[in-house]
Amino acid sequence: MRLSARKAWHDAFYIPKDDALARARTPKKKAEEKGPKEPGQVYSQGWYRNLYEETEKGRVLSGRKPLVTASDSLKGGYDFFERWDAMWRSRIQAAIKTLPKPLRSFGAIMYAPATEFSAEDCERVHEYLQNEFFKALDKDRLLAMQGKRIVRLKLLMYAAMRHHRDVVFGGGSTLGGPAAISRFLYHLYGERLPSVQNWAEHWAADWDKMLGILDVMERKALAPVANEIGLMSEEQEGAA
Incomplete structure (x- = not known):
């Protein structure tokens, strides 16, 4: 299931939790939580997810994926902006700019x-x-x-x-x-x-x-x- 074009238009211009109190209430991630602690765990870096695997030489980067995959889009509870990073949001805005x-x-x-x-x-x-x-x-x-x-x-x-x-x-x-x-x-x-x-x-x-x-x-x-x-x-x- 994909997001509708109507919702994509709306959320491409919508920034959630943009008030100071919301930002203050948002828990800050600890520095040690940035990296995976277990084989196969992923985390966000830039516009992609870095995929790691354990080898004889230790944990190595095995590949990258976009932040949102087809399976991720099936999950509810988040808006377009929170699930998709600024690159995808900018692509929707660029598509809109092609219109008269x-x-x-x-x-x-x-x-x-x-x-x-x-x-x-x-x-x-x-x-x-x-x-x-x-x-x-x-x-x-x-x-x-x-x-x-x-x-x-x-x-x-x-x-x-x-x-x-x-x-x-x-x-x-x-x-x-x-x-x-x-x-x-x-x-x-x-x-x-x-x-x-x-x-x-x-x-x-x-x-x-x-x-x-x-x-x-x-x-x-x-x-x-x-x-x-x-x-x-x-x-x-x-x-x-």
């Missing part, structure tokens, strides 16, 4: 820790969503559409982004239905959606299109991350 800005911003607001994205990221994703949504609309319908509805559709896109992020984090959407979506828009932007009682007729089709565009953005944004995870997995299996 709208997709990097999409991943930042959907997967990264809250401190890692900005209002600019949100606006960049919103602008991309607008372009894709209105580009796909029938031209006659768009020309006949009232300006007020266009404004409300643009606001509804913010709700779609929020919905997608809620689902990504596994807690279910905080926007539980049309009425909750309308309240969300009113509290944040001072605008209510009319006719939410007839959601299926007035808004459902547009809402589904927005979510569909976000799903496509997600597949594109996660593709290089998933590819890098696959490459690292192959390297680990080859080194095992």
Whole structure:
């Protein structure tokens, strides 16, 4: 089992136990614990594990492995950063940097820790969503559409982004239905959606299109991350 691309994105930017109290509470390793005391025992040095074996000449270095192997990834209880060292984390970040800005911003607001994205990221994703949504609309319908509805559709896109992020984090959407979506828009932007009682007729089709565009953005944004995870997995299996 491999880490998901979503979790890899998040944990590549997440540094656990980064407060001073956490560091103070962490027990320090004794100097004598750095080296193996028994044949076959391993310990971390740099970006690899040094493998030792006992010979007639004493303990000798027999090889090295990456810090995380395929079998290690089956173990729970640790986050990506704690299990994988800075080299793997930097490879995930490098894969993310190959994406165009709208997709990097999409991943930042959907997967990264809250401190890692900005209002600019949100606006960049919103602008991309607008372009894709209105580009796909029938031209006659768009020309006949009232300006007020266009404004409300643009606001509804913010709700779609929020919905997608809620689902990504596994807690279910905080926007539980049309009425909750309308309240969300009113509290944040001072605008209510009319006719939410007839959601299926007035808004459902547009809402589904927005979510569909976000799903496509997600597949594109996660593709290089998933590819890098696959490459690292192959390297680990080859080194095992």
